[in-house]
Amino acid sequence: MTLPLPKVTDKKAMLEAMDNYRKTYPVIKEYRAIRKEKDKQKFHAAHEADFIINDAAKRQLDKLGAPKQLPKRKEVVAEIQSLISEKNESYNDYREKSDRLHELMNMQRNYQMAMQPQQPKYGRKHETEL
Numbered sequence: 855m856t857l858p859l860p861k862v863t864d865k866k867a868m869l870e871a872m873d874n875y876r877k878t879y880p881v882i883k884e885y886r887a888i889r890k891e892k893d894k895q896k897f898h899a900a901h902e903a904d905f906i907i908n909d910a911a912k913r914q915l916d917k918l919g920a921p922k923q924l925p926k927r928k929e930v931v932a933e934i935q936s937l938i939s940e941k942n943e944s945y946n947d948y949r950e951k952s953d954r955l956h957e958l959m960n961m962q963r964n965y966q967m968a969m970q971p972q973q974p975k976y977g978r979k980h981e982t983e984l
Contacts, residue, residue: 862941865934868918872927875911878904 881904888894898905915924 862934862937864918865930865937867914868920869927869930869934871911871914871918872920872924872930874907875915875924878908878911881905882908 881901885894885897885901885905888897
């Protein structure tokens with residue numbers, strides 16, 4: 855059984871979540887270094903938006919199945935580019951085959967019309983008397 859191919863939109867969402875996580879991680883790290891509970895509360899209140907963004911990014915990464923050790927940004931961007939080029943190649947191949955199919959269907963229709971006995975377009979027949 856083969857795994858389904860990752861979608862470009864999923865990879866882009868993962869990239870955005872990785873960026874958000876990496877931007878807010880220094881704040882989380884600094885928070886963890888604080889020893890006094892009172893100072894932690896003040897710090898958390900001052901940087902609440904960063905904590906919310908970090909939690910949302912973690913949830914998004916878990917939802918998308920990101921590995922525990924996040925891949926490098928360049929690798930994810932390269933994978934996205936690879937998926938896009940693969941998609942474009944597949945679409946070009948599809949268009950060529952679709953155009954060929956329409957051409958063959960047109961040829962078949964023309965052949966069938968040519969092989970049918972000629973019938974007048976209207977129901978009346980013209981009789982000629984000598």
